[in-house]
Amino acid sequence: MTALVNRPRPFGRNEGGRTPRPSLLAVDWSLVLAVAALVAISGIAVYSATRGPLDDRSFVLKQALFAAIGGTGGAVIAWIDFSKMRDWFRPGLIATLLALVLVLTPLGKEINGTRAWFSIGGFTVQPAEFTKLALIVGLALIFSGRRTETLGRRLGEAFALFGVFSALVFLEGETGSLLVYGAILLGVFLLAGVPVRLLVLLIVSGVGMVSLLLSTGALEGYREERLLSFLNPDADPQSAGYQVRQSLNAIGSGGIDGQGLFEGPVTQLRFLPEQQTDFIFAVIAEELGFLGAATVLALQAFVLLRIFRIAQLARNSFGSLLCGGVFAMFAYQVAQNAGMNMSLGPVTGIPLPFVSYGGSSLITSLLAIGIVQSVSIHRYRVGG
Template sequence: MPTGPGLDRPVLTGARRGGGWSRASGGAALWARSDWGLVIAALGLSLVGALLVWSATRQVAGSAYLVRHLFTTAVGVVIAALVTRMGHQLLRAIAPLLYLLSVGGLLLVLTPVGSTVNGSHSWILLPGGFSVQPSEFAKAALCLGLAIILGERLDRGAAPNARDLALAVVVAAVPVGLVLLQPDLGSALVLGALALGVVAVAGTPKRWLALAAGLVAAAVVVALTTPVLSGYQRDRLTAFVDPDADPQGIGYQTRQVRIAIGSGGWQGQGLFEGRQTQGGFIPFQQTDFVFSVAGEELGFVGAAGLLVLLGFVVLRAVLVAARAQDAFGRLMAIGVATWLLFQVFENVGMNLGLTPVTGLPLPFLSYGGSSMFACWLAIGLVNNVHLSTYRA
């Protein structure tokens, strides 16, 4: 058995007593001790998502979207593997840099370099038809930033003080504000929910939590009552309150989504057999409304199965957080769990007509490179925390 240093930091020299392995050079023990339940569940979701995306797009684009979805999944797995191999202490050391890079990306997208898609100036177009959405990576960066700020004092056995909490509010408010300026209400809500989850687990007094919740609510009110949101996004929110307000636009789209899900019944109409999906009645079905493909073609049983898998990923992140050996790892894993849970709730809710349409993708299942990369980055972060719990 290897007797070298623990798994929570990179090792640049050989282990004592000959042999051994290190996180820096890789090794069988690293992968054997990984949270394979978490990885396999995420991979299963990504592969099922490839089938759903293919079903929604094959009539107009053949296998083009399928190939891209599989490619982004493969790249995402590589990202997760690299983050897994990174030492826990190294990840902790570079967390501030990653947060600053994320803020830089959000600033860059607001310049002429950024591009507008569906009323949101959230994208940076790349050669070859690819694009990057910095707000997706801001979610992982905020997990790291808040964990650094609030974890230091917790590791010393003390609760965060007013200075720590004020700094945490600023660290969260910067990306939330920049995302609202794009404007992207959905991603801003995810960032706000993520911040509340981390701050709550850090042992913040209730009065501070109430203040934080009030700030998030105030940001939403400002977005809804000022010209911050684009006309396209306002139509989405209006259609939630009154589906007949935009019968040829988003109102039509949401009605078709509910028809598709309702027609699936218990067992569904069969993959590639859904009338709404194969008829092309639902715009952007491969992104915002991929859950409707599952509801129509896989039925209640299939759609519920996907929700169980998504819930399993969130639960694994919570369990890893509970077993973490340091506050940084615990808060980071909780941030990931809150992020994924809120995003699943909002996406499925808007497919069922229970929440407004905000354009959030369904983690691992929706088509989109930035979303897929960010989700697999989250898996790598949680697995990194999981491995840090092993000691020599």
């Protein structure tokens, strides 16, 4: 460890020797541990949900691989001063837009009516996930520094960025991600000090847009059905409401200490569709009970608490807003995913951060943690 600490600064420009070197001591280790715990729980839950009668380990091994990739990537990002993001943003934005457009072409792959995937060597990559990071960085850039910029200009840029991403993602059919983008937008706006009346207006118009979408039937049938089914899960036991009902069955039968790992009948007999991704929370709740599910929620809350703290301690508003965007993203995803598992909200394909099976999602989440750690590690630097 000392070797690392004493290494000549490998990253970043020298900005006049006023900056301490990045220090492992500045890493928020409790955040690392909480995320590691969630990833570990994910491994167990994904294994339980996918092992099947033939002890299929492919899912959990892939998830471990994704965790390794995401963890490594996150570590690299954490070590780099987050102010470097300013330089990377432009090429990052171009790459993101390119990916979002290309996925709409025949290069993209359609799964369950959503053309949102690239298929690369047996893995599928979902650009809409990584777009979240581009959006967070972009919005944080727009609302930090640049003293002379007017609020109107900043809002204009922010809506342009959000609008382009949303439109492309909407074309893919990824309405779930669209909602996450909205949450990120609101989170950054909130911390950036956008006037309250504007925020209220934004929320109202957002709700209006969603209702408009539903009423005009612009959404394909099954998506609308999924959105509406939470209102009455028993309306159609075989389709959208079926998922919610099975999820409730799974969670409800978990009790305090659960049915036992690998022993939850709803999970093991595959009554729960998409159980390793969208409904992983129900799997944990069924097999590990209230103790397990509450632990997951507590860890998620702790992750958010640490991000919140790092946002407060960030050395500048750019850092704060980066953390704010990540905070909003995770908070919304936890609320949405756990909420739909417990029939508090509509069924959308939004993963539970760190826990749901899926490479793009897990890697994106870990990279986001890397950004937050970067803000934490480089918080003493006063320049830039």
